[in-house]
Amino acid sequence: MPATPLLDTIRTPADLRALEHRRLQELADEVRAEMIEAVSLTGGHLGAGLGVVELTVALHYCFDTPRDILIWDVGHQAYPHKILTGRRDRMRTIRQGGGLSGFTKRSESEYDPFGAAHAATSISAALGFCVARDLRGDDNHVIAVIGDGSMSAGMAYEAMNNAAETTKRLIVVLNDNDMSIAPPVGGMSAYLTKLVTSRTYRKVRETAKKVTEALGAPIHDVAKKAEEYARTLVTGGTFFEELGFHYLGPFDGHDMNQLTRILANAKLYKDHPVLIHIVTKKGKGYPPAENAADKYHGVAKFNVVTGEQAKAKPGPPSYTKVFGQTLIRLAEQDDKIIGVTAAMPSGTGLDLFAERFPSRMYDVGIAEQHAVTFAAGLAADGMKPFAAIYSTFLQRGYDQVVHDVAIQGLPVRFAIDRAGLVGADGATHAGAFDIGYLGALPGFVVMAAADEAELAHMVATCAAIDDAPSAVRYPRGEALGVPIPDELAPLAIGKGRVVREGTTIALLSYGARLADALKAADRLAAMGLSTTVADARFAKPLDEDLIRRLAREHEVLITIEEGAVGGFGAFVLHFLAKEGALDCGLRIRTLTLPDRFQDQDSPAAQIAEAGLDADSIAAAALTALGRDALTGEGEARA
Ligand SMILES: Cc1ncc(C[n+]2csc(CCOP(=O)(O)OP(=O)(O)O)c2C)c(N)n1
Incomplete structure (x- = not known):
């Protein structure tokens, strides 16, 4: 375990705000060590979180969270935020069944005012919070933190385009680590690099700061004026300015003094949204992550000393x-x-x-x-x-x-x-x-x-x-080890295949649940119930002949799919209803994902919870036949 004397005193961000400023970096170091240790045991997103440790500490120090609204884009970088907002003791449950989510989640904490996991939603959501605040006549701050990769998504521009005319007070932190999961692409990425590497810009900003300081302006005015000089002198306004933002930056996102100064400064802007451009390093402070091509964006469990990740058992390819x-x-x-x-x-x-x-x-x-x-x-x-x-x-x-x-x-x-x-x-x-x-x-x-x-x-x-x-x-993860033929022949469109012939029960699977359908058929066969197993292959066009035949020749027809209600089973039901095939007493059941959002868990536990494993498929067939779901006891209809 890393030594965490300072972190041990932080239960909520209020404790952090009571610290002396000079101790913030020490706290950041402890958060970083804690995060590395926790993720080494669980696996998860690592590089992005390591890159925002200083930013996270600075944000909670400068702002009055949760009254001030802090929204993390994607949410995969929020591990340090979770550690500092009362969830430290559950970090080792992250991404596991019953544990913390790997992303921000409203139901998890009042410090997560808006959940995420898909990219580029933060500025839009933050704008919503701004307008709600403005209409209420409140004065809290609203901050969105978005990465340079997520800045390639259209939503970010839709939101920025709408921001200045919608509110006067919004703070966007652009966390520029020059990485997405892969290296970032596109014109905006190139533009940000230009802003960061423009030495003239940086030099003028520094000079301007010195000049303003020499004039004896208060500290926040110094930073603000310095930026304004630099902007006017060199860039003549940036892309963000054209959209109506005050652009501040670029700043070193690992320099705690600079970060806290600029965040405090950003609070003073009351006439336009502000965009603070910070430059960080993905994987910061953990050499194996910093040096890896993917910056350890997402990792398996790993050895903290060597950085070596647990290898998957040798098996079929994904x-x-x-x-x-x-x-x-x-x-x-x-x-x-x-x-x-x-x-x-x-x-x-x-x-x-x-x-x-x-x-x-x-x-x-x-x-x-x-x-x-x-x-x-x-x-x-x-x-x-x-x-x-x-x-x-x-x-x-x-x-x-x-x-x-x-x-x-x-x-x-x-x-x-x-x-x-x-x-x-x-x-x-x-x-x-x-x-x-x-x-x-x-x-x-x-x-x-x-x-x-x-x-x-x-x-x-x-x-x-x-x-x-x-x-x-096709699903996530390892395939089944079925050999891939040398000749790849296109399939007949809209034709399924019968994998096993039987007489009483028909299991009609769509997709990767077929293996479990076959196992279920084995179980049913052991109970003396002859079972047909078919692979639909197509949800559109449906194999109408196959479905007709299965419906006509079996007492029970079960459809199986790893998808929501309103998918393959619904299409089959719709077809059979149209044919009038349901009027003759066919017992049909549609197995789908449950009609609710399932939280993270192991894949096997999720499938069982959804009722799509072999046991559940067999049980559904037995119940439809009027038999006991476990023992199979009872009489099939003649
Ligand atoms: C709509 C959408 N597409 C793809 C992804 C997958 N994804 C997760 S994080 C990420 C990269 C994000 O890069 P950036 O915003 O720069 O954050 P960083 O990880 O570098 O901190 C991508 C592509 C996603 N979350 N949402």
Whole structure:
């Protein structure tokens, strides 16, 4: 355990504010050590939090939280904030079942006024708090902290564009560590670098400060005037100024004196929103993180001394990797295939594609909406774009999926990773809704992979579909170890497959729950219940012949999917109702995720909680038959 004598005296930020200023850095050092120790035991987000330790201490020192509203963008950097806001004793439960969330969460603490996990929501939310305050006639401060990576997202600009005409008092801290998860991309990133590296700017700012000091102005006026001189003299106003912000910076975000001075100073601005540009180092203070290419953005458990992370047991590759490798195979035969990612090259497996085809891979930044319409443009001009986007992040681009892709029938291929429950990342990252939101769109081909060989075939199927949008969903994590065939044949569109023939019960699985459906069938067989297991493959178009047959020839039909209510099961029910097939007493049950947001837990515990493991599937079939869910006792109907 790190020695934490000062931190031991801090239960809430009020205790921190009672400290002498000269002790703040000492506290920051202890918070950093505590965070490294805690995350080494749990795994989680490390680099981003280490980079904002000084900022976190300074913010709680300068502002009266929770009365002053502090909103962290994404929330993955809020571990130091959690340590300082009464959650230190639960840090070792982070991202585990029943433990702290890995992000900010309203229900967790009054110091988390707004929850997050998706990027670039902080300025909009903060603006809402500002207006509520202004309408109430209150005088609390509102601060949003946003990273340079998140500044690549459209929402940040929508909010900044709207800020100055909406409130006079908002503080935005731009935490510029020149990193997203991967290196940041785009014009704004280049612009920020220019601001930071502009030596003339820095020099003039320093000179201006000295001049103002010499004139004997009070300390806060000194900083303010110095910035104004520097701005006028060198930049003539920045991009942020044009949007109506006072721009202050760039400052060293690890210099406690500078940070507390500038934050105190920012409180004085009452006529315009303020943007404070600080420069920090992702992974600061922990050499293994500072030196790693990814700055230890997200880590497994690790050895504090060496920084070495626990290795996953050798096993099958992840679905992500299978997708990346398959796309490379296909792209070798087809030079129209293009990879598109929204700031997630390694998360989507497109980093592999980028190594092989650097000129055919586009990282557009944290900009899912743009990624989708950019891909639509590519498709409209004859290319074959694969937009690889997590299910949860594609939600942000949904209007673009509808308006730019589906209505125009453009053959954009969507590779939907992290479909289904995602374990430690919890509800904000769960891929719960894509089956419903894509299956609702006319003309879309919507698939889910039951294993990695299926995924490879489905990616090949997407590549072959040139007259319609298509999508394939697949889960987080390791695949099943099923060999991937040498020949990748496109599947027959809208056709499922029967994996096991039976007579009494039909289990119709859509996607990666198939393995558990087969296990459930084994259990049922052991009770003498003959069970058919089918893999639907497609949620759209549905395999109507298969569904008709399963409904006609079995007493019970169970649909299984790792997605929200209103997905595959609903489509099957809708079809059967239309056919009148439900009028004859078919016993049908739809197994989906529960109709509530599930918190983080181990993947197996989440699946069991959702009632989608083998035992739950078997129990659902037994109950539908009127038998005991556990023992299977009771009589099946003749
Ligand atoms: C809408 C959305 N897309 C993608 C992500 C995945 N993601 C999480 S953090 C992150 C990088 C954020 O970079 P930055 O804001 O600079 O913060 P840093 O980690 O560098 O502190 C990304 C892309 C996300 N959270 N939300």
